[in-house]
Amino acid sequence: MAFLHRLTLPLLMAVAFAASGCAYNADLGRDQLLIVGDDNLAAEGEKAWAETLRSGNISREPIKVGRVRAIGQRVIEAAGMADRPWDYAVFLDEAPNAFVLPGGHVGVTVGLLAVVENDDQLAAVIGHEAGHVVARHAAERISQQRTSAILLGIAGAAAGSSDFGRLVKDHGGSAAKFGVLLPFSRKQELEADKLGVDYMQRAGYRPREAVTLWRNMQALDIAQGKAGGGELSSTHPSDAVRIQALEAYLSSKGW
Numbered sequence: 001m002a003f004l005h006r007l008t009l010p011l012l013m014a015v016a017f018a019a020s021g022c023a024y025n026a027d028l029g030r031d032q033l034l035i036v037g038d039d040n041l042a043a044e045g046e047k048a049w050a051e052t053l054r055s056g057n058i059s060r061e062p063i064k065v066g067r068v069r070a071i072g073q074r075v076i077e078a079a080g081m082a083d084r085p086w087d088y089a090v091f092l093d094e095a096p097n098a099f100v101l102p103g104g105h106v107g108v109t110v111g112l113l114a115v116v117e118n119d120d121q122l123a124a125v126i127g128h129e130a131g132h133v134v135a136r137h138a139a140e141r142i143s144q145q146r147t148s149a150i151l152l153g154i155a156g157a158a159a160g161s162s163d164f165g166r167l168v169k170d171h172g173g174s175a176a177k178f179g180v181l182l183p184f185s186r187k188q189e190l191e192a193d194k195l196g197v198d199y200m201q202r203a204g205y206r207p208r209e210a211v212t213l214w215r216n217m218q219a220l221d222i223a224q225g226k227a228g229g230g231e232l233s234s235t236h237p238s239d240a241v242r243i244q245a246l247e248a249y250l251s252s253k254g255w
Helices: 002-019 038-055 062-078 110-115 119-134 137-159 163-203 209-223 239-253
Strands: 022-025 030-033 087-091 098-101 105-109
Touching (some): 038 087, 038 098, 038 105, 038 137, 062 087, 062 105, 062 110, 062 119, 062 163, 087 110, 098 119, 105 110, 105 119, 110 119, 110 209, 119 137, 137 163, 163 209, 163 239, 209 239
Antiparallel strands (some): 022 030, 098 105
């Protein structure tokens, strides 16, 4: 009981701190914990982009870069983010990947360009990444991580040298990671998928091609022996879960 008394006030203070950072996101239809500002993320995005351009191999092929710029700009406009100039680059990396950085930067790898079968599927990937920006997922994830660290620190200090204190110290980080941060990250990925197909449809692309893309990615994962690992320790949903959720969402929209 003494432990509970020591823990109550610090926890109430931490909960009040977290609650003060809650904001409603109309695009997601839910509240978010946001204690990190967009300006800070944009500044970090600028640094990351500059560093990537310095250290990465950039494709100079005008056709590839022009394709990414044309499709990306249509998706960015559909996402309502055309209020700033955007930079586009194609990186000489064989791993299929893409990213959209707050501040106005879109990067796509040649590996991804080799996987997508048409412009619609490329729009699906860029739309997904744009969805993360609109949803403020990066700020939300960082906010969750910082709040989790604060709560664990308070719990460990309050528990002291008790058996529970040692448990928090030794395993608290893992409990927060697997119980809160990673599952929520999977939720964010599914939210970005939905926003991405919304942007595809607005931009004039075929939303159903997003499902085809992920079926192809699933086949690629199976061929590379990556399938079947489960979702417990992954920040991304499995291909099967992603496909099922996308199909349900597209059906609900009549697409």
